[in-house]
Amino acid sequence: MMTNPYTLPDSELERLLDEDVPCGDATTFSLGIGDQPGRLVFRARQAIVACASEEARRMGELHGLRSIGNVVASGSRLAAGETILMLEGHAAGLHKVWKTAQTLMEYLSGIASSTAEIVAAARSANPDIGIACTRKNFPGTKAAAIKAILAGGASPHRLSLSETLLVFAEHRAFLGNEAPRATVQRLRRAWPERAIVVEVGDEAEALCWQEAGADILQLEKMPVATVNRIKGLIPKSSHTRIAAAGGINSANAEDYARAGADILVTSAPYFSPPRDVAVTLTAL
Incomplete structure (x- = not known):
């Protein structure tokens, strides 16, 4: 630490x-x-x-x-x-x-x-897993909250909207009929040094955006079994990583790590x- x-x-x-x-x-x-x-x-x-x-x-x-x-x-x-x-x-x-x-x-x-x-819970199952804390800290306390999560051994999920590419369904609602691969290519041209993260709501979306070239799939509020199933469906040769998000805490972190998540995304520490x-x- x-x-x-x-x-x-x-x-x-x-x-x-x-x-x-x-x-x-x-x-x-x-x-x-x-x-x-x-x-x-x-x-x-x-x-x-x-x-x-x-x-x-x-x-x-x-x-x-x-x-x-x-x-x-x-x-x-x-x-x-x-x-x-x-x-x-x-x-x-x-x-x-x-x-x-x-x-x-x-x-x-x-x-x-x-x-x-x-x-500690997550790394008991996977010593290499990353823990990232969201930007859901109480407004006005970001610098202090980030210090605390770093002290606890995690990293910031998103320091701000200005330095991350995270595509939500709320963004995709404005893209019309643009194909996922075209979206990923456009983002990579615009911000070539940034990882492209896409939040998905089910297995079909996950596989679609993995095939499109997303760097990280953020699986929102999915059960442990679903995370494990999606992990198994992604080709071993793929560079795409899985981030499990939504409801992650010390009681279930080990289970999500065992299911194959590469990253756990959590807001829980801010409410402790x-x-x-x-x-x-x-x-x-």
């Missing part, structure tokens, strides 16, 4: 903090404790694949805090009770960073952990519950 794919920019971290503390921390200010030294410790409350620890540390640095000891890299597996990050500094900064950093790590660790479970991160804040 790869660790620490990238970090979110300071501008994004400050935006997140400003949502929670737009005009200062009223309680800390009113109590007059802002200048007192303290320590903030984040620990895994349960087994997790950690994510966003680098962002939590950077939030602290942006507000005068320093990290103590090692910071666990995103993508690391932790047992319950293990320390993720420790920050020291003035109470004003500790209280400002506390909840935003904790919540970001909880949500992204939930996505990373769920992703890792799907990857957060993984708890325990926080201890003490005065020094």
Whole structure:
């Protein structure tokens, strides 16, 4: 599993903090404790694949805090009770960073952990299978969500509409009587470096687009037995790969991998519950 794919920019971290503390921390200010030294410790409350620890540390640095000891890299597996990050500094900064950093790590660790479970299940049947997560993340969270699925061992299915060729039935509705092979040839001329993916709804469509030269057939919401049957009908000499999509999760990933899918396409990690991160804040 790869660790620490990238970090979110300071501008994004400050935006997140400003949502929670737009005009200062009223309680800390009113109590007059802002200048007192303290320590903030984040620990895994349960087994997790950690994510966003680098962002939590950077939030602290942006507000005068320093990290103590090692910071666990995103993508690391932790047992319950293990320390993720420790920050020291003035109470004003500790209280400002506390909840935003904790919540970001909880949500992204939930996505990373769920992703890792799907990857492990699928690769128990096929070590070479690819796991790709869709662009169905909550709007406005793409960079964070992509970091989390990378930390969990998957890849983005489509970063955006601008960099992938995925032909849906909704596209084909506008093509009139154009033959599938002509469509594939036209796409390959227009974007020669891109794989041509076609989503199909049944066996007949799958075989039609395989014969037309599609690079990947995306089998939408098809049962495991149907995926297996289509895999068997595609000639061994064909370069076409099969992506199983729709309803893929940790409970059925192994079955789809055994059925012959080359890629599993899933949105499930984005809807996984957060993984708890325990926080201890003490005065020094």
